[in-house]
Amino acid sequence: MxxxxxxxxxxxxxxxxxxxxxxxxxxxxxxxxxxxxxxxxxxxxxxxxxxxxxxxxxxxxxxxxxxxxxxVDDTMKYAYKFRDIIQTRLQANSAGEKENGVKFLEAFVKNEGGTKTASGLAYKIINPGSGEKPKATDTVEVHYKGTLINGTEFDSSYKKNKPIEFPLDKVIKGWTEGVQLIGKGGKIKLVIPSELAYGDQGAPPSIPGGATLVFEVELLSFKK
Structure with a gap:
């Protein structure tokens, strides 16, 4: 926190x-x-x-x-202690998720031909796209689907039938790094460990703390 x-x-x-x-x-x-x-x-x-x-x-x-x-006296003192207690519990609760995520990511690299970057992100380019690739400071328009490692889908622009547009440096780190690997019209599969996603805190109720996330992302367009 x-x-x-x-x-x-x-x-x-x-x-x-x-x-x-x-x-x-x-x-x-x-x-x-x-x-x-x-x-x-x-x-x-x-x-x-x-x-x-x-x-x-x-x-x-x-x-x-x-x-x-x-x-009690000095309520702010205990408010900060509350923060520390919750942080400790979140870390403990997310330990199992992280362990399963590591195994999943390693299997993805080994069995599906994925590539692991220095940051810990794993990816597989389905379609490289064409032309110039976006930079972190660009605004991208994408279609995507996000799942947990057990296959549970927590979000999809395809189901909403509406792509989403956002500055690439304003989302989770795994997206910022991964989407820069493809050009317009490209598609990539990302396996994002929790430290590049939502960390120990997660994004309840859909994403538990420590969760490794799997995304399929299609880059429709981007602009400076």
């Missing part, structure tokens, strides 16, 4: 949790707040808090919303 979880995250999660009674989700406003809380609740699920930790977290948010005085 590069910064402490914002208060909004904590507050949103607790709004539907600080009351011991089961909340009745009836009106559109109820459903709106419930949906926000559910999103962040799923995010906190990855941290694997025990019951005591959940209760302490809820109490802290509730007191912050309703009381002027905290139950």
């Amino acid at each position: 590069k910064k402490i979880i914002p208060f909004l995250v904590l507050g949103s999660m607790v709004l539907v949790s600080c009351n011991k009674k089961e909340a009745k989700i009836e009106s559109d406003d109820d459903k709106t707040f419930y949906s926000v809380g559910h999103v962040y609740g799923k995010r906190f699920k990855e941290f694997k808090l025990n019951e005591r930790e959940v209760e302490a977290l809820i109490a802290g948010v509730r007191d912050g919303m309703t009381k002027d005085q905290a139950q």
Whole structure:
């Protein structure tokens, strides 16, 4: 984590949790707040808090919303400690994903004729395309499909029937490096280890922490 979880995250999660009674989700406003809380609740699920930790977290948010005085001194000190605890847990949780990702990437290089770069990215050019290749500072238009190493698809512009355009240096490092290897009309398969993707934090709920990602990317066009 590069910064402490914002208060909004904590507050949103607790709004539907600080009351011991089961909340009745009836009106559109109820459903709106419930949906926000559910999103962040799923995010906190990855941290694997025990019951005591959940209760302490809820109490802290509730007191912050309703009381002027905290139950502990120097709340910022403990907020930074929270960051460190969560970072440690994320690293521990992602260890298995990373190990499986290494095996998958090595098999891809060995069995599918992939190439591994100095950064750890693995790729196989399906179609090299033609002409000049994009630079990291260029804006590219692509079609793509992304899966986990078990084949679970988490995103696809093909399914949306709409290509996506973005500056190549504003995405995950594996994309920035890999898309520069093909020209217009080219297609490449990328196997991206977590350190070049979403790291220990992942991108829940679709991408777990430490996950190695597989992309097929088709470069439609690019511009300076």
